[in-house]
Amino acid sequence: MTYRWLLPEYCEDILPEDAWALETARRKLLNLFKDRGFNLVIPPLIEYVESLLTGTGHDMDLQTFKLVDQLSGRLIGVRPDITPQVARIDAHSMNRADINRLCYAGPVLHTKPDVLSQSREPYQVGAEIFGLSEVTGDIEIQTLMLDALSELEFNDVILDVGHVGIFRGLMEALQIDSKTENDWFKLLQHKDIPSLQSVTQGVTAEFRQALLSLPKLNGGGEILDLAIKSLPAxxxxxxxxxxxxxxxxxxxxxxxxxxxxxxxxGYHYHNGLVFQVYSADYKGALARGGRYDEVGSAFGRSRPATGFSLDLRQLITFKR
Incomplete structure (x- = not known):
């Protein structure tokens, strides 16, 4: 027997109470973005795969539903992330010379949920700044991200910050090949110090000690003072x-x-500050962001860029 009312796994209707809550929150966030000088864009749900996945990496490729376009015969995808689309708009559709602040809000689709408690159709809301290379741009985005979460009544939060430039700086100084860099990257992600000690035995003492210190350089603001003493200048x-x-x-x-x-x-996507926000009573990150300069080069225009996004659907579900 066919139950015609059944939906695919990890897909569900948003019923009136949650639908109104989501729409109310969406309006609040878009009003906030507008007040801060961000312009709204609405990219299409589908794009050719080669532009849709520019700079997103292998993981996002696996998260993308793909199909053949009946008009062109080319492969298209249902967007799993709006950020690359906004980068395309800045680089090609708008093509401004000055700083461009853009925001967006809309559904994306994933082949699998990120975690088993989530929907395969997140509602992504975010903001991006293009053309501003200084750290003031990252701070502006982080401020907006915290204010957006405050609008959603997430106030007791932790801002967690890293910087992919430190590891990249070590790799460039050591002139490490891409395979070795990728192997060491994986060990650092797992904070596997014993394995890292083993594979870096041939590295000069100063840089080896720097690599081994990275997994320990986490905590409050004081660790930055320790990092200045521990890392090569x-x-x-x-x-x-x-x-x-x-x-x-x-x-x-x-x-x-x-x-x-x-x-x-996002090491293969970001190139500077990376940041995410956590709350003691929420599993996972409330919002994520980072700097991703040069992503627009694939669309014919390389620009500094930084931004953040959040899954409004998941946050509203948590708050109900």
Whole structure:
């Protein structure tokens, strides 16, 4: 017997109470973004796969539903993430010379839920700044992210910050090949210090000690002072530490801060500060963001970029 009312696994209707809550929250966030000078864009649900997945990495490719376009015969995908679409709009459709602040709100579709308690159809809301390379852009986005969560009544939160430039600076200084870099990256993600000790035996003492110290450099703002003493003063590392210190100075009296110099989330996508917000009573991150300069180069225009996003559907479900 066919039950025509059944939906695919991890897909569900949003019924009136939650639907109104989501719509009310969406309006609040978009009004906030508008007040801060961000312009709303609404990208299409489907795009050609090669543009849809630009710069997103292998994991997002696996999360993308793909089908053949009956008009062109080309492979298209249902968007799993709106951020690359907004980068395309900035680089091609708008093509501004000045700083461009864009925001968005809409559903995305994943082949599998990120965790078993989530829907395969998150409702992604976010904001991006293009054309601003200074750390002030990252701080502006982090401020907006915290204010957005405050609008959703998430106030007792932790801002967790890392910087992929530190690990990249070490790899460049050592002139490490891509395979070795990827192997060491995986060990750092698992904070596997014994294995890291084994594979770095041939590395000069200063840089080996720096690599081994990264998994331990996590905690409050004081770890940045320790990092200055522990890490080689290469230009890329010093810039990264200066940006982390700027974040500490801006938010130290507003929100609880946590720094993790081994946090390399989105390493093949981000190229600077990465950040996420946590709450003691919420499993997982409330919102995530980071700097992803040069992503627009695939669309013919390379620009500095930083932004954040959150799954409004999941946050509203948690609050009910």
């Amino acid at each position: 290469t230009p890329k590392i010093m810039v990264a530490l200066e940006q982390l210190i700027a974040v500490r100075e801006r938010f130290n009296n507003r929100v609880k801060l946590s720094f993790d110099l081994c946090e390399l989330r």
